[in-house]
Amino acid sequence: MTTEFSRLERLDTIGGEDRTVTITADANERAALAHRFDLVGVERLEGAFAVRRDPAGVLVRGTVRAAVVQACSVTGDPMPATIDEPVLLRFVAPGAGGDDEIELGSDSIDTVELEGGGVDLGEVAAETMALALDPFPRSPRAEAVLREAGVLSEEEAGPFGALAGLKAKLAAPKD
Structure with a gap:
């Protein structure tokens, strides 16, 4: 699967100690993400992550920061928004996450199945940004x-x- 903003960390490069990875979307990637998420624009998207293996898979901790412009859901007026979201994910081998639905507590880690031989931190940043957006922004x-x-x-x-x-x-x- 190719994404607009792919930053793949291959599994064979991830060890047991935290490795800091910072990523920044370029202008073309930001334009593609704006189109994908139906935004007026993505002015900035960056992530800072600590990546390491743990007994259950690959642990990703960090922060996603973004500056976007959404359209007001009523008027279409441009609405600037800033994102500053923490990230805590565990990537596991396919099938290791189980199919049972469970209730996540505030200290739980979201589990994501590994795809394509690595962890795509660009996609992590893009999805984190999208989930942090106001789904129905309203202008004054x-x-x-x-x-x-x-x-x-x-x-x-x-x-x-x-x-x-x-x-x-x-x-x-x-x-």
Whole structure:
């Protein structure tokens, strides 16, 4: 599988001691990632990782930092966002992760199956960035645009919204 931002750390180069790996996406990779994740732009994407083998597989710890521009989900206005996300993953041999669904606690490590003879830190960074994004970014103009279109706010559409309207009608002076 080829990705827009591939930085493969081959398994035969990963030892039992932490090895620091830093990666940075170039302009072409950032443009391809913006297209993949439906972003206006990716201005910066970088990762700093410590990679090492452990008895269960390959452990990857680090941080992903990015600067992106998303489109407001209502107006389409550009919305700058910054990402600064910790990463803690364990890569295991195919089939070693099991098929059972388990509940992850706050101290649990996400497990990912190894593919292609190594760990793709570029894909780790890209997916971490995408998961950290606001799925429905709203610009300051969004509420006004929705109101003009006749969309009710959550408070107005909720179960007490109708009661608030009734209360206003009852409080109005009678002719």
